[in-house]
Amino acid sequence: MAKAAVMTGIDQPLEIRDDVEVESPRAGEVKVRMGASGVCHSDLSMVNGTMMAATPIVLGHEGAGVVEEVGEGVTSVKPGDHVVISWVPQCGECFFCQRDQGYLCEQANAALASGGLLDGTTRMTSKGGPLSQMAASGTFSEVTIIPAIGAVKVPDDLDMKVAALIGCGVLTGTGAALNTATIRPGDTVAVVGCGGVGLNVIQGARIAGATEIIAIDMNETKLALAKEFGATQLVNAGETNPVSRVMELTQQRGADVSFEVIGLGETIEQTITMTRRGGEAILVGVPRMDVMLTLPAFFGVVLQGKSIKGCWYGSSNVQKDVPKLVDLYKKGELKLDELISREIKLEDVNEAFDAMKTGEIARSVITY
Ligand code: APR
Ligand code: ZN
Ligand code: ZN
Numbered sequence: 001m002a003k004a005a006v007m008t009g010i011d012q013p014l015e016i017r018d019d020v021e022v023e024s025p026r027a028g029e030v031k032v033r034m035g036a037s038g039v040c041h042s043d044l045s046m047v048n049g050t051m052m053a054a055t056p057i058v059l060g061h062e063g064a065g066v067v068e069e070v071g072e073g074v075t076s077v078k079p080g081d082h083v084v085i086s087w088v089p090q091c092g093e094c095f096f097c098q099r100d101q102g103y104l105c106e107q108a109n110a111a112l113a114s115g116g117l118l119d120g121t122t123r124m125t126s127k128g129g130p131l132s133q134m135a136a137s138g139t140f141s142e143v144t145i146i147p148a149i150g151a152v153k154v155p156d157d158l159d160m161k162v163a164a165l166i167g168c169g170v171l172t173g174t175g176a177a178l179n180t181a182t183i184r185p186g187d188t189v190a191v192v193g194c195g196g197v198g199l200n201v202i203q204g205a206r207i208a209g210a211t212e213i214i215a216i217d218m219n220e221t222k223l224a225l226a227k228e229f230g231a232t233q234l235v236n237a238g239e240t241n242p243v244s245r246v247m248e249l250t251q252q253r254g255a256d257v258s259f260e261v262i263g264l265g266e267t268i269e270q271t272i273t274m275t276r277r278g279g280e281a282i283l284v285g286v287p288r289m290d291v292m293l294t295l296p297a298f299f300g301v302v303l304q305g306k307s308i309k310g311c312w313y314g315s316s317n318v319q320k321d322v323p324k325l326v327d328l329y330k331k332g333e334l335k336l337d338e339l340i341s342r343e344i345k346l347e348d349v350n351e352a353f354d355a356m357k358t359g360e361i362a363r364s365v366i367t368y
Contacts, residue, residue, distance in 0.1 A: 004058045004124070004141035005349045006131060010049040013350045014059065014140070020131065022143045023123040025071035030148050032083060035160030037139035038062035039344075039352040039364045040168050041195060041263075042286060046134060047353065050263075050288050054115035057132035058124060061087035063139030064163030065368075067151065074148040082156050084167045086318040087135035089118070089150035103313040111136040111147070118147050139164070140349060142368050152322045161343065161365045162336040165196075166325055169363065170336065173200020173261070175314015175321060176284045177208050181257045185209030190246050190255035192216045192237075192271050193262035193285060194226040196339060196363045201259045201284065203335060206230035207328065210257075214249060216242045219359040229335060237267075246274040254279060259311075263287040277304045284311045339363050 002022050005014040025031045040062045045051040047059070067081045077083055089111065090102030097105050107118050114120035115132030123145035124131040124138065131138075138144045154163050173196075177183060189210040191201050194217040205213050206229070215226035218238040227234060235245045246255055254276030260268045263285030272295065275281040295301055301308070314321070328334040341361035344352055352364035 002142040003346060004126070004131070004138070005060070005346055006056050006126065007047055007053060007059050008056050011047065014047070016347050017126050020058075020124055020126045020141060022141070022145060025069055025123070025145050027072040028074060028148050029071040029117065029123070029145050030067050030074060030077060030151050031069040031143060031145050032065040032085065032151065033068045033143050034063055034065040034139055034141065034368045035082075036064055036164040036368065037366045038164050038167075038169060038196070039349060039356065039366065041197070041356065042168070043134070044353050044356055045286060051286065053134070054132040056126070056129070057115060057134055058138035058141050058144070059134045060140030061085070061135040061137045062164055062168035063137065064154070064160050064167060068143070070148065076148055077151050077153055081153050082158065082163065083151040084154050084163050084322050085137050085139060085146055086150045086152055087137050087168060088313045088318070089136055089147040090318055091149055100317060101315070102317050103315050108136065117145065140346060140366065142346075152318050154322065154326055158326060159337075161340055161367060162329065164365060165336060165339055165363060166322060169196040169339070170200050170325060171316045171318065171321060172284065172311075172314040173197040174204035174207070174325060174334070175316040176201050176259055176282055176311045177204025179315035179321075180309055180311040181259070181280055181282050183208035183210050183257050186211050187256040188212040188214070188250055190214040190216065190258040190271070190274055191226070191231070192242065192258065192260050192267050194222040194231075195261065195359070197284060198259070198261035199225055199229045199339060199362060201261055202226055202229045202231050207333060212249070214246055214255065221360050225338075225362055228338060243270050243274045250276065253277070256280075257282065259284055261285050265291045265293075268293065272300070272306070272308060275306055277306065280307045280309060282309050282311050340365050343367055
């Protein structure tokens with residue numbers, strides 16, 4: 001039996017259950033004993049109804065652990081391997097994977113929508129009924145079963161907390177800058193929203209060679225962190241109009257590349273507007289399903305030769321990008337320890353959501 005944090009309904013605190021039965025892995029699956037799990041904004045988005053959840057569901061999708069058992073046919077990892085969990089398992093064979101767009105993998109997509117693993121069913125039960133698993137993972141559990149293609153091997157000496165963060169916020173944020181966007185050395189980049197993901201966009205932009213990085217947030221603690229991660233200009237959106245400020249800082253041209261990393265209609269509009277003619281606006285934050293974009297098609301987009309690009313999971317190829325990020329971390333070029341504001345226990349997950357709502361912290365990380 002395992003302990004897990006279970007969402008039972010919208011706006012309900014997660015229930016800590018210790019009666020969770022976790023099956024053995026089936027063919028193509030692995031059992032992972034969790035080492036650590038980050039608490040990401042998308043977990044909160046499930047709780048508050050921004051994203052749809054098939055309840056009861058074990059939340060958590062940003063995790064790392066040790067493989068305990070493998071199902072039939074699994075050769076990519078073995079018991080004892082340390083792995084980062086990719087909540088977008090990438091099959092390598094579908095239409096998208098064949099075009100190096102594994103972040104859009106058809107198998108992963110089906111699993112995401114089902115609340116189960118690749119076949120749509122789940123391996124956890126509690127109180128006599130099945131539990132869904134968020135994003136084919138469910139990392140708010142001492143033990144979980146995931147598709148083997150969602151397990152990415154990492155070195156044994158990598159801190160589990162750091163490995164966990166790579167699985168979502170780091171891949172997404174750095175990937176937005178290094179994969180989704182085209183940042184040229186010397187570029188001016190604007191980042192709207194400096195939370196766990198936005199800070200990684202900032203360091204990705206720095207690695208890509210951006211000279212000016214304008215960080216925009218409403219929270220001074222986040223802006224201070226943004227500076228630590230490489231921002232060269234700080235804009236408090238609660239005090240200053242961020243679009244006017246970016247224009248002022250760029251001879252009224254706008255940023256070469258801008259990122260929205262919150263998921264609000266208003267900040268998405270600001271991000272597109274603060275992007276220069278010929279530039280790129282990259283949308284990373286996950287908005288509510290009912291948020292619509294209305295743009296002046298001619299003056300806002302066509303005449304401006306402006307690109308607006310959606311970014312899902314940092315356009316990552318997890319088997320290539322995870323080792324690359326571990327390498328950058330080991331060389332001291334990627335700050336990961338600094339993202340961890342608090343180390344908590346599974347029982348404290350609801351308080352981690354409260355802390356996230358205040359905007360005061362980058363990441364709370366559960367250790368098991
Ligand atoms: N203007 C500027 N900054 C804002 C505004 C606003 N109107 N509203 C919120 N913010 C800031 C918050 O202060 C916080 O620092 O946006 C940041 C959001 O950070 P987190 O809550 O830590 O969220 P994060 O985990 O980084 O995720 C951001 O990316 O992957 C998606 O689902 C995720 O949509 C979410 C987004
Ligand atoms: Zn996440
Ligand atoms: Zn695929």
